[in-house]
Amino acid sequence: MKAPKFMCNTARLITLLLALLPAAAPAQIYLPPNVGLPPQSVIGNALPQTGNAVAVTFTQLRTAMNIPVIKTCASHQWFNSLASGGVLGCTQPSVSDIAGLGTGAAAALGVNVGSPGSFIVNGGALGTPSSGSLVNATGLPISTGVSGLGSSVATALSINIGSAGAPVLFNGAGGTPSSMTLTNATGLPIAGITGLGTGVGAALAVNVGSAGAPVLLNGAAGTPSSIVLTNATGTAASLTAGNATKLATARAIGIAGSTGLTATGVNFDGTAAINPALTGTLVVANGGTGDTGTAWSTYTPSPTCSGGTLTTNAARSKTLGKTVFWQIELTVATGPCNTTSNQLTFNLPSTTQSAGSASGWDNIGGANIFCAVLPSSTTVTCRSSVNLAATSHVVLSGVYESQ
Incomplete structure (x- = not known):
């Protein structure tokens, strides 16, 4: 008697399940009537072809249906095929077998770690990335981790603020710099300027026009206790007439060198006008002709x-x-x-x-x-x-x- 079609399909399904389950599976299944299995091979005695369902174990079914024990693959291999007799084949998976990877991820998985283009492992070297964001990075060394700094900048950044050689902060102390340009500096106190002559610092701190202040160009001189007018010119209505200081020792006008000229005049001491005169012939060596007017x-x-x-x-x-x-x-x-x-x-x-x-x-x-x-x-x-x-x-x- 030929079994119904649904019963044949049920037998095939049971066969596939037994091939995929462990060989020593302890569970039991219930077979419906007319599954097409020899009752003798299942429980060892006669079993009617029709009637109520019978409980059998997976081991009984596998043995009765001559299903081979499932193949076990190594931990680093995958099942890749179902051979004849229900035996599964094993193979080493490749990166191309993995779906769902992002752009470039598969290529990176095929590169040795530490080589350009490979994944970076935790605690591993970064290599020389073409770009990167270090927003949350820590521990970057100034001496070797930052490029593009000016000369000696890295050295300065490694020195504690306030120590010699460290950068000067906004509103921070300048220390004692070896040199500095104060072109746009403001608020420099007079006392902070060195190299001024005696009394110059004190004079600069006095308001112009007050006693002791510097005298400006075209400004009022006030009432100086003394002044030298050697090169002074012009007159003023308020200028008090006086006499020039007399020389302590009278001087004479003369001509230095061998010029051929003789100066005539009197000694003077600054108390009277003098009218010096020159006589003689200026020699050729001093720009003259040396000619005294003689005939040819x-x-x-x-x-x-x-x-x-x-x-x-x-x-x-x-x-x-x-x-x-x-x-x-x-x-x-x-x-x-x-x-x-x-x-x-x-x-x-x-x-x-x-x-x-x-x-x-x-x-x-x-x-x-x-x-x-x-x-x-x-x-x-x-x-x-x-x-x-x-x-x-x-x-x-x-x-x-x-x-």
């Missing part, structure tokens, strides 16, 4: 030219220090003088220090004459725009530095 000196130029002869009408010079002025006046006695391709030459009063030049003119023939003076020379060399004819009248002048 004559000298012999000995002029020559190619093709003719020259006559010296006048040759004179004047020396002021190392500066020599000269001039000559010549006449062509016989000629013409070939001075366009050849040269007109004559001597100087002294030897030159540096090069120079001179110029002149023939006031008869109209020729322009140009001359050159070389360093360490006593000769002038000239050329003219046209040859100098007989009876030509030549006038030349120049200046040079002598040795």
Whole structure:
């Protein structure tokens, strides 16, 4: 006789439950009539196929239905499959088997602790996080835990307030700083300023305009017990006329150094006016010419030219220090003088220090004459725009530095 369909399904359900429950489960279940199990294998004797329910244990059912004992997995493994005969398989779980993790949590679980990107364990190292909030953090060391501080700031923060080297707080004591800028400071007492001269601190504490106070620019001087007006200027209606203090020892006006000048006058002591005068010639070394007004000196130029002869009408010079002025006046006695391709030459009063030049003119023939003076020379060399004819009248002048 074929069992009803619901009875076959009941048998399968019982088989699955026995596979999932412990092998030695002590509980009992009640089988309804017609479950399709051999009664003999369940209780060991004949059991009618129909009738009331019968109480049996899980062990009796497992043995009667030939169900294997359930497999036990290690503590770090999971059941992952149901093999043939109702045996469960075991496997090591992976992070990907876990659902419900937040973004990045699965990746972090796969990184070794202590490596970048891993979870941080209680009491473990933070590493170098890209960002973090330390609102509730404690125990952060100033010397190594805070970056970006200025030079010596970390050292100052580790010193007790009020001790040398510690930060100065708002309205706190400044201690004795080695240096400080008080550009915008207020309330500094005069007594707190050092380095003032005798009486200066006391004067600064007196109201301006009162006796003993400093005198301001363009302010009233009051009635000083004494005052020196060496560089004072101007007059005042209230100024009382008086006499200048007489010098204890009379002095004379003189000129220091070798100037060539002599001061004339009388000794004075401040009681009378004096009218000093200077006489003499100021020497060149002190900016003068050294010239006392004497006339120019004559000298012999000995002029020559190619093709003719020259006559010296006048040759004179004047020396002021190392500066020599000269001039000559010549006449062509016989000629013409070939001075366009050849040269007109004559001597100087002294030897030159540096090069120079001179110029002149023939006031008869109209020729322009140009001359050159070389360093360490006593000769002038000239050329003219046209040859100098007989009876030509030549006038030349120049200046040079002598040795």
